[in-house]
Amino acid sequence: MYEKSVADVKFINGEYTAAAEMYLEGAREGDAVASFNYGYCLWQGLGIPRNPTEAKSFFAYARDLEGGEAAYNLAMLYLHGDGVTRDYKKALEYMKISAEQGAVEAQLYLGMAYTSGCMFEPDVIGISLIPYHTPIYRDRYMLLEGECEFSEEDEALRYEAVKQDARLAFEWFREASRHDSTYVEELVAKGKYLYAMCYVDGLGTDFDRDKSVRLMLAAGRFGSPEALAYIAENGITENMLEGRQERTLKGR
Known part of the structure; x- marks a missing residue:
């Protein structure tokens, strides 16, 4: 039987293979957080071969988690074309879902995206739930595959995916400011x-x-x-x- 605390301890201690096996067991039992964590292991290649395409399926199963973490990671997959076809409009859709579920990372992203009118590269390139909500920063981790590989045509698509909207930017910055310490x-x-x-x-x-x-x-x-x-x-x-x-x- 799956035990989250045991799996998390193994992951924190660097026993990634054992942790991933336990998260998979939990996912098979229908545990959404376990599904998310197994997807995270697949995405980052921790204890198992890296497979962002398969990670997408496990994140999708967990997309209704209240904190918006799964939707944020799905947005990152589509933003970077990591294991999926790059799709800025779909990335924006998942970012909205994540923001509405309460992820401050997504709320800040939308505020800045609506300010600039561009699907830009964020500082937070993912979110972990091991053992709790933790942002994954660009400067602390390896860049994702394909993250910086885009042409002038691709850059134009980033601007086409989202329109400048000062009022929406204001509203999302306000939401981001309302979280507590x-x-x-x-x-x-x-x-x-x-x-x-x-x-x-x-x-x-x-x-x-x-x-x-x-x-x-x-x-x-x-x-x-x-x-x-x-x-x-x-x-x-x-x-x-x-x-x-x-x-x-x-x-x-």
């Missing part, structure tokens, strides 16, 4: 910073100096390096916010 803190901090910048730049919403200051300070308290740099460069302090509140009260 227990959920991929560095990415939530980035979401809070980008949400604040929407009010700085008037992206998808009205310019609002007071709200941008309040949100930027919140992003800084959350540890966003971009927010902290912006605060320092613009001389923003908590007193500025307090002073605005006092002037507002006096004006009533």
